[in-house]
Each structure stands twice: as C-alpha cells, then as structure tokens.
Amino acid sequence: MSKLTVTEADKLIGKRIQQRRKESKLTAASLSEKIGVSQQQLSRYERGTNKINVSHLIDIAAYLDTPISWFFTSHDEEIKQESDKVYLSVKTEELKTQLDTLWTKLSTEQQHAFVVLLDKLIK
Incomplete structure (x- = not known):
C-alpha cells in the first residue's frame, strides 16, 4: 500500500x-x-x-x-481573516470602555451628531 x-x-x-x-x-x-x-x-x-x-x-x-x-x-482569505481578527479581538467590555472614554471628549454638539448617526445606522 x-x-x-x-x-x-x-x-x-x-x-x-x-x-x-x-x-x-x-x-x-x-x-x-x-x-x-x-x-x-x-x-x-x-x-x-x-x-x-x-x-x-x-x-x-x-x-x-x-x-x-x-x-x-x-492563503488570501487567511490574510483577510487575520486582518479582520484584529478588529474582532476587542471584547465587548473593552469597546464599551473605549466608547465611554471617547464620549467624554466629544462636545455636546458632537455627541448629538453621533447619536443621530447611530440612530440612522440601526434603522
């Protein structure tokens, strides 16, 4: 054999x-x-x-x-997945913390614009 x-x-x-x-x-x-x-x-x-x-x-x-x-x-797909993994590896809690930190740096006007943008994204 x-x-x-x-x-x-x-x-x-x-x-x-x-x-x-x-x-x-x-x-x-x-x-x-x-x-x-x-x-x-x-x-x-x-x-x-x-x-x-x-x-x-x-x-x-x-x-x-x-x-x-x-x-x-x-291999091409593997490279793309490795690139995507960088973004996906951030855990939900880390994202929330990062958002909280950045949120405080925005002006009231920027916060309002961001909320409007998010509202349009989910509709």
Missing part, C-alpha cells in the same frame, strides 16, 4: 487547527482527549507532518464550534 505524502494543504489545515485550538484556550492534551487521538498524533496533525483523518477533522471542527470549510480557506 502506498503512503500518501503530506501536502501544503495538510500543513495549512494543521496550522489552522492549532490556531483555533489556541484561540479556544485549549491545550493539545485536552483537545486530543476530546477527539480520541493521542496528543502526539494531534501534534503531528498541527505540524502538518501527518495527513489528518477526515473523521478527526470533523470532530475537531465540531468541538471547536468551527465550520469545517474554515480549515480549507486559501
């Missing part, structure tokens, strides 16, 4: 598994336990040195609450 070679796609998928796992604040040990593989095997998947079993990728996607298609996005 011939052995399948590892491709760039395998490396991208592995990198994305590791990225999502870390974003979810999971250790490799805890994720590997949840999907029923050894930590060493998960590490090989993440490094892209082994092709991932499709059923394991499905389990990983489900456990990490991530659409399976996310693991296959192109």
Whole structure:
C-alpha cells in the first residue's frame, strides 16, 4: 500500500487547527482527549507532518464550534481573516470602555451628531 505524502494543504489545515485550538484556550492534551487521538498524533496533525483523518477533522471542527470549510480557506482569505481578527479581538467590555472614554471628549454638539448617526445606522 502506498503512503500518501503530506501536502501544503495538510500543513495549512494543521496550522489552522492549532490556531483555533489556541484561540479556544485549549491545550493539545485536552483537545486530543476530546477527539480520541493521542496528543502526539494531534501534534503531528498541527505540524502538518501527518495527513489528518477526515473523521478527526470533523470532530475537531465540531468541538471547536468551527465550520469545517474554515480549515480549507486559501492563503488570501487567511490574510483577510487575520486582518479582520484584529478588529474582532476587542471584547465587548473593552469597546464599551473605549466608547465611554471617547464620549467624554466629544462636545455636546458632537455627541448629538453621533447619536443621530447611530440612530440612522440601526434603522
């Protein structure tokens, strides 16, 4: 039986598994336990040195609450998502704090204009 070679796609998928796992604040040990593989095997998947079993990728996607298609996005899409992630990484509370700080720096006239703008955006 011939052995399948590892491709760039395998490396991208592995990198994305590791990225999502870390974003979810999971250790490799805890994720590997949840999907029923050894930590060493998960590490090989993440490094892209082994092709991932499709059923394991499905389990990983489900456990990490991530659409399976996310693991296959192109490099261009990955760059766009990284850029978007910068904006999305700011938590709601941080946004509220930032808004409160900036709000106090606005004049009454600017505050009124901002409220009008927000009102138009949500309608």
